[in-house]
Amino acid sequence: DAGITQSPRHKVTETGTPVTxxxxxxxxxxxxxxxxxxxxxxxxxxxxxxxxxxxxxGEVSDGYSVSRSKTEDFLLTLESATSSQTSVYFCAIxxxxxxxxTQYFGPGTRLTVL
Amino acid sequence: TQxxxxxxxxxxxxxxxxxxxxxxxxxxxxxxxxxxxEPGEGPVLLxxxxxxxxxxxxxxxxxxxxxxxxxxxxxxxAAQPGDTGLYLCAGADSNTGKLIFGQGTTLxxxx
Numbered sequence: 001d002a003g004i005t006q007s008p009r010h011k012v013t014e015t016g017t018p019v020t021x022x023x024x025x026x027x028x029x030x031x032x033x034x035x036x037x038x039x040x041x042x043x044x045x046x047x048x049x050x051x052x053x054x055x056x057x058g059e060v061s062d063g064y065s066v067s068r069s070k071t072e073d074f075l076l077t078l079e080s081a082t083s084s085q086t087s088v089y090f091c092a093i094x095x096x097x098x099x100x101x102t103q104y105f106g107p108g109t110r111l112t113v114l
Numbered sequence: 115t116q117x118x119x120x121x122x123x124x125x126x127x128x129x130x131x132x133x134x135x136x137x138x139x140x141x142x143x144x145x146x147x148x149x150x151x152e153p154g155e156g157p158v159l160l161x162x163x164x165x166x167x168x169x170x171x172x173x174x175x176x177x178x179x180x181x182x183x184x185x186x187x188x189x190x191x192a193a194q195p196g197d198t199g200l201y202l203c204a205g206a207d208s209n210t211g212k213l214i215f216g217q218g219t220t221l222x223x224x225x
Binding site for chain 1: 123
């Protein structure tokens with residue numbers, strides 16, 4: 001299994017509070033991704049990174065920001081959480097751009113915004 | 115916007131039955147992947163198909179990529195309770211390479 005951890009695994013927070021989710025990898029892969037998974041929507045890309053300090057937006061990036069100061073860590077921040085951001089968040093990594101079809105996923109973080 | 119439609123969304127069958135899951139789009143993809151996800155875990159890649167018409171087999175699972183590279187199917191023969199899970203297809207955009215995921219098919223195989 002690819003060495004990907006996510007923290008926290010579960011979080012309950014209140015509307016308007018900031019939240020940061022962490023993804024940590026031990027594979028030294030260049031590319032990292034944040035997805036959210038909601039019933040009926042599959043996985044949707046929030047942001048991705050193609051190197052340290054190099055990031056770009058995905059299809060559902062509004063309300064989210066990311067940072068990558070080290071190869072192994074990719075942080076996802078909800079500046080002011082809203083109930084619509086209640087979801088399961090997955091981090092993924094790949095060696096090649098978009099993984100040439102092979103992305104390895106972390107175990108996920110279940111976030112509830114009350 | 116590219117879309118991948120999976121059908122059916124839910125499937126509940128008895129052990130030993132056969133089933134097929136479909137993944138359809140009006141867009142052409144450079145490759146298509148199938149993932150399996152168990153509760154509380156992240157998706158795990160099962161297979162990648164690249165060539166139109168390509169067929170790949172993984173034990174009792176058969177994956178096919180449509181000739182026009184717009185659709186794919188996953189066929190499971192003699193389903194087992196261990197096949198229970200969420201199956202996701204994902205297509206790689208022909209221009210950008212970004213993965214576009216289908217909504218998923220939840221499969222329950224009853225003993």
